Amino acid sequence: MSLALNRENYVWHKLHSLSGIIPVGFYMLQHLTLNSFTIAGPEKFNGVIQFFESLPKHLLLVLEIVAIWIPLLFHAVYGLFIVNRGQSNYFEGKYKWSQNRMYTIQRWSGLFLFLFLAFHIATTTVAKYIGGSATIIEYAAWQEKLTSYGYALFFVYLLGVLAASYHLSYGVWNFCIRWGITISDKAQLRIQKFSFGMFIAVTLLGWSVLVGFLIHKPVVGAENTPAMTRIVELGLPFA
Numbered sequence: 001m002s003l004a005l006n007r008e009n010y011v012w013h014k015l016h017s018l019s020g021i022i023p024v025g026f027y028m029l030q031h032l033t034l035n036s037f038t039i040a041g042p043e044k045f046n047g048v049i050q051f052f053e054s055l056p057k058h059l060l061l062v063l064e065i066v067a068i069w070i071p072l073l074f075h076a077v078y079g080l081f082i083v084n085r086g087q088s089n090y091f092e093g094k095y096k097w098s099q100n101r102m103y104t105i106q107r108w109s110g111l112f113l114f115l116f117l118a119f120h121i122a123t124t125t126v127a128k129y130i131g132g133s134a135t136i137i138e139y140a141a142w143q144e145k146l147t148s149y150g151y152a153l154f155f156v157y158l159l160g161v162l163a164a165s166y167h168l169s170y171g172v173w174n175f176c177i178r179w180g181i182t183i184s185d186k187a188q189l190r191i192q193k194f195s196f197g198m199f200i201a202v203t204l205l206g207w208s209v210l211v212g213f214l215i216h217k218p219v220v221g222a223e224n225t226p227a228m229t230r231i232v233e234l235g236l237p238f239a
């Protein structure tokens, strides 16, 4: 019985590990890349939204459920179970202390990500489906919400990107050890350097998305949307 349980845990843990890279990690990288079209301007960002909106509705929904929601929900719920179990002291040897600390931060970042993503998905995709319109996820609406309330949400998003980038980049390093991809000391040092570079690159990519919402004037012709009315009322610098 105990052997069966261990084996079951082993398989679930491996599945959890894999789901963090494919599809969840992969989704995040493409998501931030496409969102970074904010740098090119409101029309380009809205163009990406319109592309997904132009897909047949049932196809988009099936894609979302199979490729995003189920794997993310599984990864998140099983991840919470791992955090709750709270096993630490995973690494031994010379770098034990710093590696255990980084491992602990990964678990805490998972917890933060859970709250961040629950808020993020509820206020984007879920709100879009409930309201029956994509206006709520277009450039003007983002510009409004990120600059309202003393830029509070802007800072929440800065932190959300940082946590997601750390969680994924450190996860890649851990994944390579767990799956026996990096075995020698040399290979482990190489993946450590790669993960650090990835952390910097993904953080900058995600932050560039957010900066892209501050550097452009409002979308031409969007003056009458509720979001733009509020921006004009507030007299924000780009209005």
Ligand code: HEM
Binding pocket: 028, 031, 035, 052, 064, 068, 072, 117, 120, 121, 124, 125, 126, 128, 137, 142, 157, 160, 161, 164, 206, 207, 209, 210
């Ligand atoms: C950097 C700022 C971000 C912006 C501007 C942004 C933008 C968006 C938008 C517009 C949607 C709605 C898509 C749709 O329903 O068609 C969305 C959904 C989503 N975002 Fe983000 N996002 C950001 C950061 C993140 C991060 C860091 C993650 C972490 C993985 C993430 C994960 C998701 C997920 C899982 C969904 C639901 C996707 C779906 O069901 O289609 N986002 N985001």
Ligand code: HEM
Binding pocket: 016, 017, 018, 019, 020, 021, 024, 025, 028, 075, 076, 077, 079, 080, 082, 083, 106, 107, 110, 111, 113, 114, 117, 164, 167, 168, 170, 171, 172, 174, 175, 176, 178
């Ligand atoms: C939504 C909330 C999330 C929670 C609660 C969570 C939780 C966790 C936990 C606890 C671990 C460590 C597993 C272990 O100790 O073996 C982990 C690993 C990982 N997570 Fe997440 N995670 C979340 C979201 C994400 C997201 C959005 C991504 C991708 C961008 C991701 C990618 C990874 C990767 C790649 C690993 C490493 C797998 C390994 O250790 O082999 N996670 N996650």
